[in-house]
Amino acid sequence: MAVRMALSGNIYHEISNILGVSNFFIGYWKKQFKTKGIAGIKLGHKGSKWYLTARQNTEVIEWLKDKEYCKSNEMLLI
Template sequence: MEELLNFIDTARDARELKRALAVKLTLEGYVHAEIIKILNVTSGFISKWKQAFEVDGVDGILLGYQGSTGYLYKEQRMEVIEWLQQKDHWLVEELATHLSQQYDVEFKSRQSYYDLFTQAGLSWKKTQKRNPKHNVEEVAAQKKLSTNACSSIKRMWSRTR
């Protein structure tokens, strides 16, 4: 029980903490119905993690997945960020080609390329030279309305003086 209490005090992940609390409450004599209300979990959740704790101790309630290693080493990532910061304009396709040629890395998701842009302090949003919804007639009509409104306001202003 001492090991479990120490783990609860130092748990870094909310999922691990919830597991540990379910086990602790069970060991303290709480019934499943009370634990379900307190932690908002299922009876199966409580049983599963209590059994895992009984078999493996605190190691039984730890998260099993620790994530995968990144495609780029830290030094390589910094080199890519410096390379991006030296450029005047950026394209995702150009970054993908650079990573492929220099580091033999090809990301599965475009988000990984966007993350590199973000880490370099850059925006990857593509700019447009013109508004694709631009309508010449609507702009001319709006200009005419604005001009007429300004003229009306000037006339009213000059009358009140």
């Protein structure tokens, strides 16, 4: 988002206030994009190991589908 805003002409100070990031952050990722393209700004994190079994995962998804809304403390349990 910061890169898109910077390339659209927004000044770093405005972007910083809106997104809560530093000017360095904006400049760094804009430079990454300009030198390496979209591959330069893709996250390298692959995620963590999945701890639920396939059955448990299905049960959680079904439980979520049945809820009209979730309280924040319920989401911490997921």
